[in-house]
Amino acid sequence: MNVDERLRLAIRNTSEVVTVEELRKVFEEKEKPRGYLGFEPSGLVHVGWLVWMFKVRDLVEAGVDFYLLEATWHAYINDKLGGSLELIRKAARYTRIVLDAIGVPEGRVKYVDAEELASDKDYWGLLLRAAKQVSLARVKRALTIMGRRVDEGETDFSKLIYPLMQVTDIFYLDLDIAVGGTDQRKAHMLTRDIAEKLGLKKPVAIHTPIITGLQGPGGRMGAGAEIDEIAAEAKMSKSKPETAIFVHEEAEAVEAKIMKAYCPPRITELNPVLEINKYLLFQQQGFTLVIERPEKYGGTITVEDYPTLERLYVEGRIHPLDLKKATASALNKLLDNVRRRISSDPDARSLLEELKTARVTR
Ligand SMILES: Nc1ncnc2c1ncn2[C@@H]1O[C@H](COP(=O)(O)OP(=O)(O)OP(=O)(O)O)[C@@H](O)[C@H]1O
Ligand SMILES: N[C@@H](Cc1ccc(O)cc1)C(=O)O
Structure with missing residues (x-):
């Protein structure tokens, strides 16, 4: 497959690529660039997730060495599945089976879990260096990446660590490409800014479109909301089962x-x-x-x-x-x-x- 074909596969059915020129360069320079997507294994799989699952399939076909991060600690911070890490790990196993059924078998991607990353002291060193570069206000604005509003971040302190963990995941895995739904945009833009400040690799961000919940947008967003904020608010979500069609x-x-x-x-x-x-x-x-x-x-x-x-x-x-x-x-x-x-x-x-x-x- 030549660079144009790889690029076409990577870009189709996305809402945004930051930036296409950088992605072309990545494909020109690397046969097997490193890409990732993280998800909270926190329950059942709905059809919205198929959008990114198909994108993972495209990227693997385009030659990307793809990592799927099972964000177990992140799900714990986000109070999913009653905070039970045991259940969260089971949800990760279930998600692997769904991925396999839609054409992303275990042999074609690498799974990593957040507990593995967090057990390395270098991970925390990176997190602190990243934290030095960012204000509290900016971290709070990024809480939409966990489906939370800014004020919800103050219920317990761990929630304010989450966005920096997501940034650190990207640096730690030494990625060329970070993938996520549009609601993940703030994590990736923050990573790109911090990468410049610290002189680390700046990942290309690929954002996939969001499927709105079955009940529609609901009209709660005020004027001036950004696209990722609208996506986070209106999306089909497993935490709101009435908005979702589950794959089973x-x-x-x-x-x-x-x-x-x-x-x-x-x-x-x-x-x-x-x-x-x-x-x-x-x-x-x-x-x-x-x-x-x-x-x-x-x-x-x-x-x-x-x-x-x-x-x-x-x-x-x-x-x-x-x-x-x-x-x-x-x-x-x-x-x-x-x-x-x-x-x-x-x-x-x-x-x-x-x-x-x-x-x-x-
Ligand atoms: N409705 C959707 N349409 C497309 N992509 C989605 C949708 N919901 C989530 N995603 C994507 O799936 C990945 C995992 O998201 P996440 O764990 O927040 O899913 P969720 O079902 O909305 O969960 P929760 O309800 O627990 O917040 C992210 O990259 C996110 O952008
Ligand atoms: N914030 C993502 C999950 C995630 C966690 C860690 C990451 O490094 C990436 C993604 C979500 O809610 O879906």
Whole structure:
């Protein structure tokens, strides 16, 4: 694969790359650059996570030596799964199984866990050097990366350490590329600034789009909010199970959730049903959306690409109910593999049952 092809794979289905020129340089200079994404293993996996999982698949194919950081300590700080590290580790095991089922098997990526990193004194040395370069106000502003508002950071002191741990993870793993959803933007921009001040490697940041929660944006953001703040507030999230479609859910449950989802006629902005089409379904090679309708409502149509779907929807030529039905059926097909994998693997089944009964919400 030449540099252009690698770059094309890395960039597709992203919301932002900081910067594309730097990424090109990384690919020009390195056959196997080091990339990473961190996640809090803190419960069940929802379809929003598939966006980054597919991106990991792209980057591995583009030759990136990819690290998946199981952010166990981070999940603990963020009060996930009742703060039980044992359950958090189980959630990490469950996530590996889902990744395997969607085409990211263990042999193609390297897993590291936060406990491993934190057991090295050099990690804490790096963290303190990073902390010297940043004000308390800037750390507080970065709390959106843990799905928290600024004032929530003051409930206990560990929360203020979290953003600096995320920065340190990147330096410690000596990364060329840091990947995360748009809501992770502040961590990466902070890392890039600190890298310049300390003369450390400045990672390229790749941000993937966010799928809005099924209940829609809710309108809580004030004017002037930044894109990552809107994403953090409106996203489908496992801590708010009513906003999310989980990858293990039965086909009927998936359909019922989509039929109830926020999907105002003609509106594309923060519309989760359209986003599922844009960021997941139409990202599959050769995908077409078949919208079945009786003749009197225009008959069945097959939509070949996302821009056409969006245009027809904005023009009012596709009714939300028809869009929802077609989307549910296509998403169910996409999820079939994962469901089959989970139901045929006893370890996955027992982890799933345990995580279902655990208190995921914070
Ligand atoms: N709705 C979503 N759409 C796309 N990506 C998402 C979505 N939610 C989370 N991500 C991405 O998944 C990764 C892990 O995020 P995170 O652990 O915060 O997920 P979450 O389900 O929102 O969890 P929580 O509800 O516990 O905050 C991050 O890179 C984040 O950007
Ligand atoms: N902040 C990320 C998790 C994460 C933790 C540590 C990292 O180094 C990277 C990502 C989230 O909430 O999803």
